[in-house]
Amino acid sequence: MAAILEMRGITKTFPGVKALDNVNLKVEPGEIHALVGENGAGKSTLMKVLSGVYPFGSYEGEIFYEGQLSKFRDIAESEHVGIIIIHQELALVPLLSIAENIFLGNETSRFGVIDWDQAFARTRDLLKTVGLDENPETLITNIGVGKQQLVEIAKALSKKVKLLILDEPTASLSEKDSDALLSLLLNFKKQGISSILISHKLNEISKVADQITILRDGTTVETLNCHTTEINEDRIIQGMVGRDMAHRYPPRTPKIGETLLEVKSWNAHHHLHADRLVVKNINFTVRKGEIVGIAGLMGSGRTELAMSIFGRAYGQGISGTVRMNGKDADVSTINKAIEAGIAYVTEDRKQLGLVLDENITKNTTLANLPGVSTAMVIDEDKEYGVASDYRTKMRIRSFGVAQQTVNLSGGNQQKVVLSKWLFTEPQILILDEPTRGIDVGAKYEIYAIINELADQGRGVLMISSEMPELLGMCDRIYVMNEGKFVGEFPAAEASQETIMRAIMRSKELH
Template sequence: MSALLEMRGISKSFPGVKALKNVTLSVQPGEIHAICGENGAGKSTLMKVLSGVYPHGSFEGEIVYEGQPQHFKDIADSEERGIIIIHQELALVPLLSIAENIFLGNETARWGVIDWTLAKNRTRELLKTVGLNESPDTLITHLGVGKQQLVEIAKALSKKVKLLILDEPTASLNESDSENLLKLLVEFKRQGIASILISHKLNEIAKVSDRITILRDGYTVETLDFDGGPVNEDRIIKGMVGREMADRYPKRTPQIGETLFELKDWRAFHPIHAEREMIRGVNLSVRRGEVVGIAGLMGAGRTELAMSLFGRSYGQKISGEARLNGQVIDVSTIEKAIKAGIAYVTEDRKHLGLVLPDPITQNISLANLPKIAKNLVIRDAHEAEVAEGYRKRLSIRCSDVMQKVMNLSGGNQQKVVLSKWLFTDPHLLILDEPTRGVDVGAKYEIYTIINQLADEGRGVIVISSEMPELLGTCDRIYVMNEGRFVGEFPAAEATQEKIMRAIMRNGEA
């Protein structure tokens, strides 16, 4: 069988860095082909070359699609041939309806006038195909992330897709939504639609993929065939990071001291629906040198708890008591929370954690400008010196500290966010999904940083949807469900089964 797609000898350079170096990739008709690699390995760059984001002439090498050499000049050009890319950051317009989003730029028009009856009828058919029962008139802003992902796929189907590219499609989805999306890819395979799946979730890749190509530092390492025999995660990880990773979580001997932080009877109500209590009488403690995890399903209230604590950036009618070193602290604004010694690394680093067009220097100093200023004037040389120190300490991979954060890989962006909050010298650091969208090598580095912070005597709270991550990094784990804590386990006694049992038992109560 001749390949649907062949990318031969693809090389792509940016100022100061060569992102792709003679990369090869082939995809068969109807195949689910996974691409793996650390952040910065070149996965997204390769897909942007394929889809015309980086047009012909801006890279070296050859793209052969359906047996013909291609010279895509933009995305519209590749889409016309049936190559559709869905980026990790969904490109939907929140205040437009599902139908308007699906046919945006591809309108169902007659004589220059949009035929809305036709558009809505076709939308219903497409939504049925992807398993959505929503009305075509539903606004995107009223949909959860999982349903928005399905709308993106419906939009791709409206363009008669032959090759669907999905960049980290399940990074922001819960297990149920992820499972439905993977089943949809398998169904597309039966219909003859090929898919390229970029993902850091190796269990998902093994579940649905036919082959996997591993990239490292811009090179093709190898392509493995799942039909040729078992391909275990250790083999994939070794190809990605260039070394064995016998233990995915760095060892640490906890040195836990006295109580550092306490939260007593903490309550918060929904920011719009004032009668709806979101956080219901939470009591929490963190000791010096302790890593405390918060487990729970999507919607359990974990992020809402963290944000309500950090400067009341979520909710209204917030009540309860926060104590640091035995003293009541004022966390009523973000500025006061920072001054009290609390830092919060948001789960949404791109929108809430970073100023993407700004350089690394300005992002790191952002939460503590007085420290680099003299007479209210920022000292650029000192700012650069601070950033360089964190670049070395956290191993941020960049051309230099003046590089724009938007041009960094996801793992290195996360390290910049961590640097920003470490620069405030916090006593308590709250990490919300600290390794979301981050590859296995960068995850290990972030876990190492967490251990170092605990060893310095700080308190760390880790919120994560990945239970193995909590079990591998935390000393103690709280279990949250419907806005309250429903269980607490020392790490030595915790298991995924016990955590789920606590959630389900209290969910039924």
């Protein structure tokens, strides 16, 4: 049987950068084909070429779809033949209903008037197909991210999808939602629908992929057949980064000093519902040179805790005390928290961590403008010097500090966010999901930076949904569930089992 898709010799060049260099990709009918590689390897660029975001004529090479040479000039043309791409940032309108989103731009109408009865009936059928039991009139803003992802897939099905492209579909999903989505892909496979799955979660890829194509630095490294080749994460990682990643976490000998941060009797109520306590009587410490982790399931209150401490950026009715170096610290506003020596790296770098349309320079100095100003006027030479210095220190891959951050890979964007907060010279750095959505190679570099900060005597508080990451990086781990700390383990006693046991035991007590 002929391949449903064959991309031959695809080369795509931007000013000063060759993003793709003679890339080849072949997808068989009814298969799940995984596309993996470090951030900046060219995965998303290749899919934009395929879907017409980068139109025919803007790249070199050929695309054969269902045996025909294809010259897509925009997304509408690729969608017309059944190629549907679902991006990591979902393209749904929050204040429209599920039905309105599914048929937006593809409305069901009679005599030029939208036929709502048909739209709702078709929506119910599509939702049933993807395993969602929601009212078609429910607003997107009122359903969770996992369900929104399924609505995007239902929308793809409404367009008679033959080749479904999913770019990091499980990056923001819980384990349960991720499993449901992967099961859905396997069902589509039975129906003859092909899928291209881009993901950094190699365990998920190993579960469902028929073939895996590895990209590195804009070129095709190899394609692995999962049915004839023994596939494991180390094998994939070696292809992605070009080296053995047996040691996924850089070695470190902790040099832990006296207590740096102390939080006592900390409480915070929901930012909208004042009667809901989301952070409940939390007590913890972080010492100089120590990396302290907070483990917990999604919704356990970890982010709310971090943001409420950082200048009351989240919540209301906040109470408790924060001490830095043995003295009470005023953290009542973000500026005062920064002055007290606390920095917070958000889990949502694109929405809250960066001004994407600004360049690296502006983003690097944003949280400490007095540091690059003279008489309250920004000194552009000083600003350029600071940004260039951090670009070198943090090993940010870009053509210069004038490059817009929106054009950087996820790992390099994360390094810019870290640079921004390091320029405030914090004593305590709170990292919320510091490696979410970035590849194993970039993760290693971020880990090395975190270790360097601890070695300088700073304290690091690290929130992560990836337990192996916490176990590999932290000196001590607190476990949080339903707004409370329900366990604390030194590194030597911590394991995935002990952490999950603490969470489950606390659930039984409720």
